[in-house]
Amino acid sequence: MIQDIDQILIARGAISDRVRELGEAITKNLEDVGEHEIALVAVMTGSLIFVADLMRHLPMKIQIQLMTASSYIGKSTKSNNDPMLGKLPEVKGMHVLLVDDILDSGKTLTRIRTELEQLQPRSIQSCVLLRKKLDSAMHVPCEYVGFDIEDEFVVGYGLDYDGYYRNLPDIGIISP
Ligand code: 5GP
Ligand code: MG
Numbered sequence: 001m002i003q004d005i006d007q008i009l010i011a012r013g014a015i016s017d018r019v020r021e022l023g024e025a026i027t028k029n030l031e032d033v034g035e036h037e038i039a040l041v042a043v044m045t046g047s048l049i050f051v052a053d054l055m056r057h058l059p060m061k062i063q064i065q066l067m068t069a070s071s072y073i074g075k076s077t078k079s080n081n082d083p084m085l086g087k088l089p090e091v092k093g094m095h096v097l098l099v100d101d102i103l104d105s106g107k108t109l110t111r112i113r114t115e116l117e118q119l120q121p122r123s124i125q126s127c128v129l130l131r132k133k134l135d136s137a138m139h140v141p142c143e144y145v146g147f148d149i150e151d152e153f154v155v156g157y158g159l160d161y162d163g164y165y166r167n168l169p170d171i172g173i174i175s176p
Helices: 012-033 047-056 107-117
Strands: 007-010 038-044 063-070 095-103 123-132 144-149 171-173
Touching: 007 144, 012 047, 012 095, 012 144, 038 047, 038 107, 047 095, 063 107, 095 107, 095 144, 107 123
Parallel strands: 038 063, 038 095, 095 123, 123 144
Antiparallel strands: 007 171
8 A cells, every 4th residue: 555655745643743733722612612512523434534533632522423425436536516415414503513634625515514504503613634725725614724735636544545545544645
């Protein structure tokens, strides 16, 4: 697997330091929500490892819900215009922390946030590990961002190419 990777962009140590910082910032901001319930909504499958690590830096009582979104068809590195969403979580009256792996065109996060808003949550905040330095991505509201990266196709730490490389512990670049 590692021989397919052209370059390690973010090594595991840097990822884990940053995930801890994100957890601390989120915890601080959610400290005052009192008895209101918090739902962490993770967008599968790309956020699989990120959310597993992040949730262990969130010491408050928090419900974890998963939903699916897919914007790639087959062996492609370009996201589809219209992401397909799975069953929506139950978030009525809750504070929602929406967690995804990466903001690229921003279509996925925008679409999910719009759908969740219809469900009358008390609030919604978004958190992504990576954001590409693209106008499209920068204009999407996102309260927590791990790393801003160049517009390159990345894999590892949950992110795949054609279903592979999710188990790579670092984030790297491949030339498909
Ligand atoms: P968007 O809707 O913002 O264009 O795309 C978001 C989704 O596309 C992400 O949740 C992620 O699953 C996928 N994606 C976007 N950029 C990349 C990338 O560089 N690498 C991988 N593996 N997936 C990406
Ligand atoms: Mg995704």
